[in-house]
Amino acid sequence: MRNALASGTSGRSNLSTLPNLGATDVNGTLPCPPIAEFMSTTNYTVCSGGSLNFKDLSYNGTISSYAWSADNGAILANPTNSTTAITFPTQGVSSVTLTVTNGQGSSTKIKTVTVLNGTAVINGNYTESFENAGVPANWSVVNVGGGVTWDQTTVAAKDGSGSFFLDGTQSTASQQDILVMPIMDVVNNPSNLLTFSYAYARQTATHADKLVLQGSLDCGGSWIDVVSLNASTMASGSGGTTSSPFIPVPANWKDVDVTSYPYWFNFANSQSATFRFVFTEDATTGNGNRLFIDAVNFQNPNGLNELTKNYRLNLFPNPSTGETNLKFNLNDAANVTVNVVDMLGKNVLPATTINYNAGEQTIAINKNASLSKGIYFVNISINGAKMSKKLVIN
Structure with a gap:
């Protein structure tokens, strides 16, 4: 076959020459219609009243025009640019649409954004000492594995007669349990301190449990670690290491000032900051000991x-x-x-x-x-x- 194509008979050898390929546009590139694509620069969850930035990722052709739109009352800053900022004032689901066009055609891409209630519940001095049975108002428990999780108890307390605790003796390896606080307004309470107290005992000297306080600026769309406490740090000065089910005495409670940690500055200008406690059980054996949390305060101590x-x-x-x-x-x-x-x-x-x-x-x-x-x-x-x-x- 190759020999036949290379043969001069009937001009076959001309088929693969550069002049012929150019004349028949085999080597050429025809203009194509674009294929729409875009992304949020952060995520697709936002507090009501918050904004997200979007940028064009369309391909397959040169784009001559952009047309952004969004429903559910969303407000667009630059609807005809390749990038835009969109504000989402209304709770629910908002559809964001990008249509890109050139001389050969157009294409449309739609993505959804979840808009959550960003109204702060904590607008000033606040305390929670878990005096009543069940989950406090405006708090929530996320039981990832479906097993034993956060619960109220009166067996020990730093403040009052109740606290919240995790019975790690019943937890499986790598089990994760989450306790979410109400949304708080930080920017209008610049002098307030966010503090909490905990008591913890380690089951063995090798147990690698971890407690992290995370914060979110987008109603839980994304989280960053603000305070991270490993098992050794928590046990030291608290319950130490013991195989007996831990019940703290007053001297076992340790205080944490969240506002003293470097990552707190991320939340200083937020009217809708959310925080959560995430406890992760030892990844090797599970079946640890107990963690207690109490006296969660957002208070202005000045004067x-x-x-x-x-x-x-x-x-x-x-x-x-x-x-x-x-x-x-x-x-x-x-x-x-x-x-x-x-x-x-x-x-x-x-x-x-x-x-x-x-x-x-x-x-x-x-x-x-x-x-x-x-x-x-x-x-x-x-x-x-x-x-x-x-x-x-x-």
Whole structure:
């Protein structure tokens, strides 16, 4: 066959010459219609009111025009550029569409974006000490493996009488259990500290459990590690190493200031920051020991301790099963306002404002025992100086 093509008979040898290939456009490239493709520069999950950036990845031909669109109320910054930013104000699913065109035709690509509720639940001072059975309001548990997972307990506590714990004695190798906090507004509370306490015991000296506090800026679309604690770090100064089921005593609790870790700065400007505790059981054997978490606080400490000392502010009994007393001392006459709010900042008792003379004062709180079991804040303003005391009702 090759010899026949190379033969000069009937001009066969001309078929493969460069002039002939060019004349018949065998060597040429015809213009083609483009094939649309694009990507988000981060991910496809976003908080309501948040934005994502998209860029064109179309191929197969030179593109002469771009047309971006999105539904569900989405707002596009540059709908005719090769890149665009899109803001998603409405919860739900939004379809993002890119159509690319040239002289030979056009092509369209559609991708979906999940828009989650980005409204902050925590907008100011907040605490959770797990006093009530079950998962707290606006928290969630992700039980990846379907086995034993996070649960409330009253066998030990750093604050109040309850805590959340994982019974690692029942966990399988590499089991992962997740505890997700409510969305919080960080940017409008720049002085607040995010802290929590934990107690942990290692089953053996080789158990490699790990606790990580992760943060998300896109309602859980992506996560970054903020605090990472290995088994050795957690056990040291806490429960150590023991094969007996661990029940912490007060000296076993360790405090963590999340805001002191370098990666906290990623969340300083966020109105919709989400955090979660991720515990991973030892990958080799599983069946570890126990981890307890308590006293999760997002609080502004500035000046509160000093003011509390100056006014000798005290709340007793606390915890209480009913009425409790707010006691304070005034050096001079003052206008005093007191209100009681729940963990979401909602007033649960009528606010009172009274002019007091100098001296020791006592105000009865929850006189009718109308507050249900839970955590509350008793807020007091003395001539504009604001303080707060946490109240536990059992």
